[in-house]
Amino acid sequence: MPLLTSSARFPMPEPRFDEVVHPPTRLRICGLLRPLEQMDFAVLRDTLEVSDATLSKQLRILGEAGYVRLAKTTSPERRDARRITWVALTPAGRKSFDAHVLALQEIAGTAPVQPG
Amino acid sequence: MDHTLSTMESNFRDPNEAAAHLRNLAADRDTLAAGVTPPRALLAAIGALAACWVAAALDTRPGADYQSPSWTWLLVGLLFVILHLIRRDTGLKFRRLGARANGAIALAALVCLFLFSVSLGLVSLGLGWAVMLTSLAAFAAVYGLTGVAFRAAVDQLRAVPHA
Numbered sequence: 001m002p003l004l005t006s007s008a009r010f011p012m013p014e015p016r017f018d019e020v021v022h023p024p025t026r027l028r029i030c031g032l033l034r035p036l037e038q039m040d041f042a043v044l045r046d047t048l049e050v051s052d053a054t055l056s057k058q059l060r061i062l063g064e065a066g067y068v069r070l071a072k073t074t075s076p077e078r079r080d081a082r083r084i085t086w087v088a089l090t091p092a093g094r095k096s097f098d099a100h101v102l103a104l105q106e107i108a109g110t111a112p113v114q115p116g
Numbered sequence: 117m118d119h120t121l122s123t124m125e126s127n128f129r130d131p132n133e134a135a136a137h138l139r140n141l142a143a144d145r146d147t148l149a150a151g152v153t154p155p156r157a158l159l160a161a162i163g164a165l166a167a168c169w170v171a172a173a174l175d176t177r178p179g180a181d182y183q184s185p186s187w188t189w190l191l192v193g194l195l196f197v198i199l200h201l202i203r204r205d206t207g208l209k210f211r212r213l214g215a216r217a218n219g220a221i222a223l224a225a226l227v228c229l230f231l232f233s234v235s236l237g238l239v240s241l242g243l244g245w246a247v248m249l250t251s252l253a254a255f256a257a258v259y260g261l262t263g264v265a266f267r268a269a270v271d272q273l274r275a276v277p278h279a
Contacts, residue, residue, distance in 0.1 A: 024140070036209060038208075104137055
């Protein structure tokens with residue numbers, strides 16, 4: 001995967017293995033959320049093909065680490081008062097995910113060359 | 117147990133497994149991008165707003181005392197409502213749209229400005245009926261270009277780097 005190496009606006013983080021991010025489902029959650037501002041809980045669940053309970057549990061762990069935040073909005077189309085839950089990576093979550101991916105790339109031998 | 121797991125993860129050094137994790141991330145984004153259906157009705161609604169704006173040339177008095185019809189601001193408000201509905205419909209709020217999508221949106225805006233100018237010219241020549249044609253052209257152009265922009269924004273999810 002190409003990384004932003006030349007832009008001063010997005011300096012490349014230091015590789016750092018993050019044990020909160022590393023478990024497969026949590027890594028995949030962060031990977032899907034990373035390029036987006038927010039994502040609907042249902043779209044995330046369907047893309048990952050996991051149950052509501054599994055996704056909720058993993059989001060709770062990521063939330064406790066300060067890596068994701070949830071926001072609920074009402075939906076006038078839903079008469080049963082269910083709400084749309086938006087999920088987003090926090091700045092800390094993005095930073096940890098980026099550093100973790102760099103660590104994985106280093107281990108896999110696909111890490112980009114660090115600018116000198 | 118947690119300590120053992122933590123130690124195991126800290127000792128994670130398998131290149132094949134690391135590569136598999138990275139491949140899974142790319143595969144998930146492919147799945148996400150492939151699963152998004154363009155909200156055609158809402159994109160058509162944006163096209164309809166563009167057509168209304170170009171048709172607003174009929175409600176003007178081109179010349180030195182030209183004033184834009186005030187009701188066109190309502191179209192701006194409706195545009196924000198439609199953008200909100202697109203987000204809710206797709207379940208995605210984009211951080212960045214990407215160069216291709218931004219280019220398509222800019223082109224749509226330029227086409228609308230051009231067609232609006234043409235429409236003003238037609239009205240000043242007493243050819244108000246021909247504004248229907250420029251309105252239809254605005255609808256078609258904006259519907260097509262917003263579709264291109266949406267697809268480009270979704271496709272760039274695949275290309276966005278992890279860092």
